[in-house]
Amino acid sequence: MTSSTSRAPVAAEGTRARLIDAALDLFTHCGFAGTSLQMIADQLHVTKAAVYHHFKTRDEILAAVIRPAVEDVKNLIAEASAQRTPTARAERMLTGWVDLALRHRALIGLLQTDPAVKPHLKEEQNASILLDQPRDLLASHLSGPGRQVCAQVALLGIVGAASTPELRELDDETLRDLLLDVGRKILGLRRPRSS
Amino acid sequence: MTSSTSRAPVAAEGTRARLIDAALDLFTHCGFAGTSLQMIADQLHVTKAAVYHHFKTRDEILAAVIRPAVEDVKNLIAEASAQRTPTARAERMLTGWVDLALRHRALIGLLQTDPAVKPHLKEEQNASILLDQPRDLLASHLSGPGRQVCAQVALLGIVGAASTPELRELDDETLRDLLLDVGRKILGLRRPRSS
Numbered sequence: 001m002t003s004s005t006s007r008a009p010v011a012a013e014g015t016r017a018r019l020i021d022a023a024l025d026l027f028t029h030c031g032f033a034g035t036s037l038q039m040i041a042d043q044l045h046v047t048k049a050a051v052y053h054h055f056k057t058r059d060e061i062l063a064a065v066i067r068p069a070v071e072d073v074k075n076l077i078a079e080a081s082a083q084r085t086p087t088a089r090a091e092r093m094l095t096g097w098v099d100l101a102l103r104h105r106a107l108i109g110l111l112q113t114d115p116a117v118k119p120h121l122k123e124e125q126n127a128s129i130l131l132d133q134p135r136d137l138l139a140s141h142l143s144g145p146g147r148q149v150c151a152q153v154a155l156l157g158i159v160g161a162a163s164t165p166e167l168r169e170l171d172d173e174t175l176r177d178l179l180l181d182v183g184r185k186i187l188g189l190r191r192p193r194s195s
Numbered sequence: 196m197t198s199s200t201s202r203a204p205v206a207a208e209g210t211r212a213r214l215i216d217a218a219l220d221l222f223t224h225c226g227f228a229g230t231s232l233q234m235i236a237d238q239l240h241v242t243k244a245a246v247y248h249h250f251k252t253r254d255e256i257l258a259a260v261i262r263p264a265v266e267d268v269k270n271l272i273a274e275a276s277a278q279r280t281p282t283a284r285a286e287r288m289l290t291g292w293v294d295l296a297l298r299h300r301a302l303i304g305l306l307q308t309d310p311a312v313k314p315h316l317k318e319e320q321n322a323s324i325l326l327d328q329p330r331d332l333l334a335s336h337l338s339g340p341g342r343q344v345c346a347q348v349a350l351l352g353i354v355g356a357a358s359t360p361e362l363r364e365l366d367d368e369t370l371r372d373l374l375l376d377v378g379r380k381i382l383g384l385r386r387p388r389s390s
Contacts, residue, residue, distance in 0.1 A: 115311070117310070174340060
């Protein structure tokens, strides 16, 4: 069996990526519990066997939907940690965090609104664990008892605002700039010369 | 049947309030789905019949656990809306929001972490509806495309930070002051003379 059908003759990797996109879309609109492998197949005009070639269960698809976001957070933590100065670490973390919040807002919206998803998350996908290091990095250059509070407000406020439906009327570039502005205001960071 | 037992001879209203507190505590530690009326009775050393006198189902208790927070938000909206100037409306909303985020942080933590709760919420308890008016009020004095973004970051950032376990080591008064500071920074509000 191959992953392509006569109706959708694409390479296996392309099908896999499209399956993940279609699954997130269906999870968002029909709920995780209300989405079947057949619905995902129908959405892409492929056979259920074509879906089954890539994913045996809905849980496997959910894991594949979440994995890129978790990897992005880990990569950003590594990248921000490697900066030389505390201010550069905070600035890199903030810029990257805004980008991830926007890139993954459909997934974040799903995690925030669909109660059926949470029981299927693995320990490494636990939101509070994924937030600990970003919070510390955002507070790199700050001191005093308020440093963790500022960083947490920025972290959660940005994630929440990026996935707020009412704010989607702003185009992505505008929303990105506004989120960066408010993040810098909270953290007392200046806009760097080369951004 | 009365609501008091020989072991806990208190007035009905007192029992009801203690039942609600015990229920929130158990929901938080054992999950909504993992808490029975019997467990709530045991926690307070009363009979299951005493619980049943006040609440027939776990859903009724959940509704009673949530009601005060929803009422508090509605009252705050009315109070902030009644202020004379845009700045006073934003300031009243911010101060009240920080207080509610701290007062109800156990409930907010439960709503954020227990997937079993959400399917039992009623439409009027829908988080996004409860956030619309507070966001507008926080942005009362602001203009430009960033006003809603600033307000949403403040709103969600404060709620999130107030219910973050890692920040609980700060005493309530300190955390309140720090959240107010960061809220004012985001919204460009000065600390009023009489607070």
